[in-house]
Amino acid sequence: MRKPVLSALIATATLLVSGQVLAYGVGDIYTRVGIAKVSPKDDNGTLAGTLDVDVQDDSGFAFTLGYRFHDKLGVELLAAEPFDHDIKLNGSNLASTEHLPPTLTLQYYPMGGTASRVQPYAGVGVNYTHFMDEELDGGPELKLDNSWGAAGQLGVDLLIDEHWALNAAAWYLDIDTDAELGGSDIGEVEIDPIVVMGGISLRF
Ligand code: NI
Numbered sequence: 194m195r196k197p198v199l200s201a202l203i204a205t206a207t208l209l210v211s212g213q214v215l216a217y218g219v220g221d222i223y224t225r226v227g228i229a230k231v232s233p234k235d236d237n238g239t240l241a242g243t244l245d246v247d248v249q250d251d252s253g254f255a256f257t258l259g260y261r262f263h264d265k266l267g268v269e270l271l272a273a274e275p276f277d278h279d280i281k282l283n284g285s286n287l288a289s290t291e292h293l294p295p296t297l298t299l300q301y302y303p304m305g306g307t308a309s310r311v312q313p314y315a316g317v318g319v320n321y322t323h324f325m326d327e328e329l330d331g332g333p334e335l336k337l338d339n340s341w342g343a344a345g346q347l348g349v350d351l352l353i354d355e356h357w358a359l360n361a362a363a364w365y366l367d368i369d370t371d372a373e374l375g376g377s378d379i380g381e382v383e384i385d386p387i388v389v390m391g392g393i394s395l396r397f
Pocket residue numbers: 367368369383384385
């Protein structure tokens with residue numbers, strides 16, 4: 194083969210390979226894995242007219258599953274091990290609850306389909322929070338209703354290669370739950386947390 198042809202072929206092959214390395218978009222199935230911190234908002238409401246509620250932070254293992262059905266659009270489900278929150282009532286650590294907050298978002302990737310190694314994204318969607326193991330020191334049975342609410346999300350992948358990326362993401366979840374004490378309604382707890390997660394992304 195003549196030299197100019199050979200170098201043209203090599204240049205084309207290099208372009209194709211680097212294109213594959215940086216392909217980030219339609220058809221990707223991805224999982225993001227990391228540690229998430231759930232920080233409820235400061236004022237979580239008042240129960241039974243007298244109990245000031247303050248739900249504490251918790252951190253734990255979380256992961257997501259996602260699919261890109263377009264270079265710039267994807268869907269992602271956030272899952273986690275149950276988070277376990279202490280609950281202060283009038284300043285004293287008297288109660289606790291566990292919950293699972295699966296969240297589904299529709300995401301927009303402004304740099305999707307380009308060679309950018311910095312790939313930010315934003316999403317909107319819905320959160321379902323399942324409460325379990327509510328406990329109240331020395332009191333009647335405390336129960337928190339499961340909650341449906343809106344969710345928002347911001348995140349960024351920093352691409353390392355065609356499969357791996359560093360990831361940081363945050364969600365806002367609108368979690369409002371009705372509380373019952375010994376079977377009677379005593380009001381609403383507004384948890385409305387920010388969830389911040391740091392970890393890695395893996396794409397297939
Ligand atoms: Ni709310």
